[in-house]
Amino acid sequence: MSTMPAFTNGRDALLATGGEPPRRRKPVRTVVLVAIVVLTTLVLAAALAYAGLAPPDRQWIGWSVAAVSGVALTTIWVYEWWTGRSANSAVAAAAAVVVLLASFAGIPPLVRSVVPEDPRCTALAQRPHEDAQIKVVDQANQPALTFGPVVSYSLGLADDGRPLLSAAGSIHGRVPGDRQLYLISMAMPGTTNAFGDSVRQTRYFPSRALDPGCWLVDNKPIGYPGVCGVTFRFYITTVPLTTAGRLQDIADFYAANPSRRTDGIGTETFEQMDIKPMAYWILPTATARVCL
Numbered sequence: 001m002s003t004m005p006a007f008t009n010g011r012d013a014l015l016a017t018g019g020e021p022p023r024r025r026k027p028v029r030t031v032v033l034v035a036i037v038v039l040t041t042l043v044l045a046a047a048l049a050y051a052g053l054a055p056p057d058r059q060w061i062g063w064s065v066a067a068v069s070g071v072a073l074t075t076i077w078v079y080e081w082w083t084g085r086s087a088n089s090a091v092a093a094a095a096a097v098v099v100l101l102a103s104f105a106g107i108p109p110l111v112r113s114v115v116p117e118d119p120r121c122t123a124l125a126q127r128p129h130e131d132a133q134i135k136v137v138d139q140a141n142q143p144a145l146t147f148g149p150v151v152s153y154s155l156g157l158a159d160d161g162r163p164l165l166s167a168a169g170s171i172h173g174r175v176p177g178d179r180q181l182y183l184i185s186m187a188m189p190g191t192t193n194a195f196g197d198s199v200r201q202t203r204y205f206p207s208r209a210l211d212p213g214c215w216l217v218d219n220k221p222i223g224y225p226g227v228c229g230v231t232f233r234f235y236i237t238t239v240p241l242t243t244a245g246r247l248q249d250i251a252d253f254y255a256a257n258p259s260r261r262t263d264g265i266g267t268e269t270f271e272q273m274d275i276k277p278m279a280y281w282i283l284p285t286a287t288a289r290v291c292l
Contacts, residue, residue, distance in 0.1 A: 135279060147172070150169070171212050178240060181237070182238070183210055186205070187230050199230060229285060229291065232285065236278050
């Protein structure tokens with residue numbers, strides 16, 4: 001008969017034969033790791049928003065939180081599964097799903113409190129308006145800038161017969177310290193005004209300086225009395241700071257002298273002033289209610 005003692009578990013049997021018991025690693029505290037990951041991504045999201053790299057609705061910050069948290073938590077899940085800690089895997093998986101689903105609703109309240117909504121982003125939401133698609137000209141001019149997909153605009157009519165432009169949009173990122181964002185319009189050649197005159201030359205008309213983030217132009221006169229029918233292309237540009245001052249002087253001059261409708265800046269001067277078009281949208285006055 002065998003004299004081998006009865007062992008109650010494999011650990012005792014292993015010790016009796018001179019083997020070393022497997023060392024148990026301390027379990028990963030998934031809840032703590034989840035908290036660290038989520039808090040870190042929220043701080044990152046707030047930093048992105050503060051840096052001006054997030055659009056007004058904050059949606060892609062939510063996606064950033066979802067992506068970073070999802071990857072981090074999935075990594076924890078895979079690690080725990082690989083090391084056999086299946087009990088904690090369920091917690092990590094559930095946390096990842098919760099973070100992903102929560103991010104569909106947008107940025108968490110913490111970041112909303114850090115970066116309040118800019119009222120200029122929704123300034124035209126309560127008014128009748130049109131939306132124009134933003135088209136990027138040359139992102140190589142300033143790759144750090146991105147643009148909201150649309151510009152909302154409406155047209156009124158001044159007492160002297162000029163259209164009044166109200167427009168709102170968003171620009172994200174930072175502009176180099178030696179340059180300024182500037183809005184410049186161009187009457188598109190081939191379009192015809194209310195007098196039956198066609199635009200024959202490419203001329204640029206400074207409008208106003210812009211800042212990154214939400215921007216708003218409110219009741220800005222454009223063109224001249226009778227300009228209805230002409231289609232405008234509005235460029236968002238970057239210009240040297242010295243040029244910005246000159247452009248503002250020109251804009252003030254045309255605001256006070258609307259009859260000088262054929263002046264503006266020619267293509268050669270436009271290039272000499274180191275004006276870099278970034279993006280544009282198109283405004284057709286022929287279909288505007290004030291011009292019908």
